[in-house]
Amino acid sequence: MAEEKKTGFFGRLFSGLSKTRDVLADGLNSIFSGHSEINDEFYDDLEETMITADLGVRTTEEIIENLKERVRTEKIREPASCRKLLIESIRDKMKPGENAYDFEGGPCVILLIGVNGTGKTTTAGKLSMLYKSEGKKVLLAAADTFRSAAIEQLSVWSERAGVELVSGKQGSDPAAVVFDACTAAKARQADVLIIDTAGRLHNKKNLMEELGKISRIVERELPGTKKETLIVLDGTTGQNALEQVREFNDITKISGIVLTKLDGTSKGGIAVAIQNETKIPVKFIGVGEQIGDFQKFDPGKFVDALFDEKAE
Numbered sequence: 517m518a519e520e521k522k523t524g525f526f527g528r529l530f531s532g533l534s535k536t537r538d539v540l541a542d543g544l545n546s547i548f549s550g551h552s553e554i555n556d557e558f559y560d561d562l563e564e565t566m567i568t569a570d571l572g573v574r575t576t577e578e579i580i581e582n583l584k585e586r587v588r589t590e591k592i593r594e595p596a597s598c599r600k601l602l603i604e605s606i607r608d609k610m611k612p613g614e615n616a617y618d619f620e621g622g623p624c625v626i627l628l629i630g631v632n633g634t635g636k637t638t639t640a641g642k643l644s645m646l647y648k649s650e651g652k653k654v655l656l657a658a659a660d661t662f663r664s665a666a667i668e669q670l671s672v673w674s675e676r677a678g679v680e681l682v683s684g685k686q687g688s689d690p691a692a693v694v695f696d697a698c699t700a701a702k703a704r705q706a707d708v709l710i711i712d713t714a715g716r717l718h719n720k721k722n723l724m725e726e727l728g729k730i731s732r733i734v735e736r737e738l739p740g741t742k743k744e745t746l747i748v749l750d751g752t753t754g755q756n757a758l759e760q761v762r763e764f765n766d767i768t769k770i771s772g773i774v775l776t777k778l779d780g781t782s783k784g785g786i787a788v789a790i791q792n793e794t795k796i797p798v799k800f801i802g803v804g805e806q807i808g809d810f811q812k813f814d815p816g817k818f819v820d821a822l823f824d825e826k827a828e
Contacts, residue, residue: 525811529778530821532803536784540569541823544599551595554587558595562602569782570754571606572789579605603823606788610815612797616772617812619742625701625709625734628774629727629764630748632715635776635802637666639748640712641673642802642810648677652707657697658683659690659730660714670712680704690714691729698737709738724767731768746799748774749790754783761794772799775813779803787818 543565551558559580566576582605583598592598619626626643630636637660644654656674660666664686674681682697694711701709713730716723734743747770749757757775764770773791775798778784791798801818802810 525809526817526821528809529801529803529817530824532779532809533784533818533821535782536569536778537822537824539782540565540571540785543568544602544823548596548599554593554595554598559584562598566785569785570789571785572755572758572793575609575789575792578792579609603819606822607815607819609788609792610798610818612772612791612799612813612815616797616799619744619771622742623701623707623738624742624744625711625738627711627713627727627730627734627743627745628748629713629745629768629770630715631760632663634715634748634750636660636715636748637669637712638673639746639774639776639800639802639810640670640710641677643710643800644673644679644708645677646810646812647708647710648679653704654679654708654710655697655701655704655706656681657693657709657711659693659697660712661686661688661690661693662714662716666712690726691733694730694733695737698734701738720763720767727768744771745769746772746774747796748776751775751778751784751786752781754781754786755789757786758790758793761790761796765794765796770796772797774798774800774802776802779809784822 544562547561547565563576563580567573583601586601587598628636628640640656644656647654656670656679658667658670658681661684667683667686671681682693682700684693690713697709697711713727745768747761747764749760761770773796775787778801787798798813800810801813
């Protein structure tokens with residue numbers, strides 16, 4: 517029977533996660549069908565496959581322990597019966613929480629942080645288009661003044677999205693750009709102000725001071741406005757992405773994660789590890805270069821695409 521064609525964003529997500537699925541789903545299915553009984557060897561093979569897909573040691577161990585407990589309590593005897601339980605356990609770990617998108621309920625400021633090369637500036641542009649398509653008035657701020665390419669790139673996105681951009685010259689004070697952007701946001705009665713920040717300064721202390729200054733300006737100039745701090749991570753970097761979350765969370769409180777470049781990587785399982793180990797929810801994902809390849813994170817569809825469960 518021909519494989520059902522998957523369409524829309526699910527189709528792009530399914531296609532983007534193909535390499536991860538080759539490692540994870542195909543590997544697990546081989547284990548479920550290749551073992552005649554549930555024993556230590558069965559669990560060891562599961563663990564090895566999950567770690568290879570970058571779910572991480574800690575997350576993998578938790579999922580395996582949960583599976584063992586359910587096998588015991590539900591008196592499961594067939595390895596194939598474990599597949600559904602394993603998928604349910606992974607899906608549970610991916611739920612972002614009921615209040616994950618509360619910041620969208622009124623005027624908000626979205627601060628994008630992360631190292632250079634993760635797709636941070638592109639994410640700023642795609643976020644602006646996403647919210648513009650929802651009928652919101654959006655303003656972009658080019659506070660990454662250390663890279664001239666970042667300002668130019670964001671200018672292109674602002675034109676493409678039809679939203680206003682507040683920027684300065686390369687090397688100008690990022691805090692001054694943010695001040696001007698806050699002033700413009702008040703004057704234009706913007707619903708969403710998206711601030712693109714520098715991915716790397718001289719050292720951690722320097723970066724902490726810069727982000728702290730930007731946050732203070734936002735709080736002073738836009739009191740009562742909800743502030744969302746999203747770290748943008750490159751999904752192809754696997755466990756390095758997890759370390760970046762920990763590093764930046766030491767500097768500033770992160771409220772959500774944007775995972776980009778999930779297409780073409782066998783490390784898509786890192787999405788599960790990051791959310792489980794940091795307790796910071798993945799809120800947006802990107803699986804390609806086009807605007808339609810960027811969406812709010814849906815844990816159900818993500819896990820379905822990982823395991824080729826369905827295509828609704």
